[in-house]
Amino acid sequence: GAVVSQHPSWVICKSGTSVKIECRSLDFQATTMFWYRQFPKQSLMLMATSNEGSKATYEQGVEKDKFLINHASLTLSTLTVTSAHPEDSSFYICSARDPRATLYEQYFGPGTRLTVT
């Protein structure tokens, strides 16, 4: 299947600082990428849909000014958690669909563990 990478795999930051997470499609071009968040022992919750060359579409309840998404190229989307607080500590995962595939499955990155102290 298609390969999606994320960087960093884990990050610890102090409360009030900003953190940027990168999501890359390594062997295909993705016009659309998705950002999810997973709290311990819970399901993956979609935060936003990242669209190349246009604004992201955020799910209800997700603060767009706090979670900044930029999809500047067909292989890279970034999620910036601004003014992070301890409650933002979570596992953040991105995904993308390979447009070459005949099926509609999404391929996920390995995730980024964010801990805000």
Add this chain to the structure above:
Amino acid sequence: DQQVKQNSPSLSVQEGRISILNCDYTNSMFDYFLWYKKYPAEGPTFLISISSIKDKNEDGRFTVFLNKSAKHLSLHIVPSQPGDSAVYFCAASVIQGAQKLVFGQGTRLTINP
């Protein structure tokens, strides 16, 4: 409003036997369903999917069944192997449109030797 539900948080199965994981959904607009396997601190790995025009899809040891009238799908793994121990998520999507995935809560499958 949980549109996709996996009511069994955990399942324990003997190695070599069949594992059956269940999933229910409420939104009749969903027309594409997927199963993912996930290990801790890793992203989900795609296993198998099914379109609403089918009622069964098979890939090796994995078979997914879809009952549209009951809004129910299941994943069968046979024979179960120790390496199958993981958390399994079902997800649903609408093909036309944003293609967002809505996930269930997950079922932790443990295969006992």
